[in-house]
Amino acid sequence: MSNLTKPPAGVVPKPSLKSRFLSTVRRDWMLYLMFLPGLVYILVFKYAPMYGVTIAFKDFKIGMDVMNAPWVGWKHFADLFGRTAFLRALQNNIIISFAKLLFGFPFPIILSLMINEVRSSKMKKLVQTSVILPNFVSWVVVYGLFYAILSPNAGALKDVLGLFGYEGALPNLLASQNAARTMIVISHVWKGAGMGTIVYLAAITGIDQGLYEAASIDGAGRLKQMWHITLPCIRTTIIVLLIFRVGEMMYAGFDQIFVFSNDAIVSKIDIIDTYVYKLGLQERKYGISTAAGLFQSFTGLILVIITNWIAKRVDPESGLV
């Protein structure tokens, strides 16, 4: 019996998981020390507040202790899905998110491929800086810019068209139901595309230059090199970012929608976040708004899992887990 448990002579016993972990920590203690604040941050700001989601199942009112609020089961969810305004917000959310994904996701990839092809380093830096700059402008300022450009009475567009002799009335694109979602997507792409290029350009920089040289010797032109080398080499990055983006699909951009919204277009761009804001912060209906938030998060999680599963099926080396 003891022969079964004791290792044979000369064989070093395999250390336990705990001792392996401790020895790793001892060896790389500096790295773990650096990791600690991030862990604390996640626990304090991401996990601990999760207790608040119980409000979605409780009759919580201002001044109450969340723990002592009475349980109401699925009441808030039933109320939420009984509200047409919420269903409209959900529909808008899906349409706007999908449009942003469709146009906003490939754009930074294309942009980074184009920037990568710029040979003059000064020009490259100039273009890179220029396209990243809008990311640091707040949505309030972005709306101000759009208003200053598109205002039918005092906008820059009117002046420009005036130079070409056009003096007719201009439509108010910021108050047009037909243009509302387009304006949202355009401003989203304009503001976010530059920042998105950073990751792709970093991935492109890591590609072995020998591949390009070999392809060049084999007679591949710039387009073929881009198609057969650059894109496949950054495929994993693209998929990871796609999964992240899909996970955020239920969040269609509160700041942007909030500042662009007005009574004329709210029916086309009101999303779950803005509806929750109205219910939760303006009307203090914390139960229903938490239920909506929980629904958003849960849907986002499912989307991430599905996308990850698809990514794994297509390419076993990609995906998150």
Added chain:
Amino acid sequence: MKAKRFLSILLAALMLITVFAACGGKDGGESSSKAPESSQAGGAPESSGPESSNAGENTGDAVEVTIMMDGDNTPNATNMVLDKLGEMTNTKINMIYTPTDDAATKRSTMAASDTLPDIFRVLDVVTEAQEYADAGLIYNLAGLEDKAPNWFKNAGDLISQVPANKDGAIYYVPTGQLGYAYNLNIRTDWLKNLNMEMPTNLDELYDVYYAFTNNDPDGNGQKDTFGLATDADPRSFDSIFGAYGIPANKNNILLEDGTVSIYAKHPDYLEAIKYIRRLINDGLVEPDWLTIPAMDKFGKMWNGVAGAMEFQCVGPTNNWMPGRYTEEVTPTFGFATIEGPGGKKGVSPMFANITGGWCIAARTENIDACLRIADFCCTDDGNDLLYLGVEGEMFQWTDKENGEYEYLGEYTDGAKQRAEGGFCYSWLCPPAVSCEMRCFNAQTREGVDLAHNNMITEGVVDCQDVLQTRSDYGSDMDSVISEMYVALLQAGSDDDLQGIYDEYMNRWETEAHGSEWEEEITQWYNDNK
């Protein structure tokens, strides 16, 4: 290696400190606000009485008091008026000044986290004040009347009309102000330039707006003016709705069948919409009206772009005069009363209301200091300070009895005066008759009286009680009505209006629970009329 180790520890420590610093609240610092035992959840706090006071009055130290106000001005964070207010009340004022549109949200957030400021205004006296009172977030001031005699005397009997002030409790102190009704302010200098008279009916009004837009009323040789500066609020066409007998300030009206409903159900609502559409489609309304920010709309008047605006006359003829206007010659205004096809006329009513009062947070540690501030602000001297600025430095009286004054030096510039706190805080616990009212020029006084005399009150139902449907679905109902209004104004042709109206009203009645609310408010009306 040592340096590397040291740097690692330092960096990690810094990051940890940052994380925990973000968790820290203000309570540990200088703030005066800390929840007393009586403010815990589950019950309203009892009046603390004078013996519990630790205010500066007793100690001689200036205690810090946090006040939250809303407004669309941008005073400096510290300014002469706040310094003076602190000096007069032996306090150090920490002012949180938010844009009006964001105030309710900020207040709700602070309420949810029990960080309400010491003194704050609540506009929604029905639902919000009641919720705060029920939650024990606001101080029960009953028994403390002698500590702020001016403030309580000013509110008088209105205090007992507040739903939250039940059973002798005082959670909410109304200002007692009537509020300004709207005027149709029209530029008389432009009328004179065009040889036109003040309009009295809808046809004449159209002619005036047409001439303001197309006949170069400012004589600069360019087509750069419009008839009317408006926004997406129906009240910016108040006198046009009034000409059809409709009070458009989100009022409830009694319909012919005895039902109480929203103003949009008035039988002539679509007629008024058709008239407004004509103004818009003919280009007589400033075209940015749907998306224009409030201050930009005012700017259209200040810069001589528009010749008329529906707004309380106190702005165009008093507060903006003359510093806000940029034209070489200051514009002159008159007030029009517009009669409709059935001989109706008027503007949305303002009631001697309880809406727009002030509360003190239950968590305050300085109730005496809060009451001192409220009481001082509710005196003539206090409101003079908040409205005009520091006497002798920012303004001086030329005839105080008659409300005549002059600004001094750089404070003749309205922007400078407001940056130093003048005007911006004048609605902090104000007296019913404020400095602004005492100092009206003759024309503004006439305009305010005209607007009040012109209010539509017949058939208007003013409900200041908590109605459950309103509380549950109020925002959904309001959204449908606002969207409908804009959709009607933007419709392709007048023939489409009825269809759009029916569709939205159906949504309002069913999806937004408007029918349930109608039943509830009609019942309330029948019980209380």
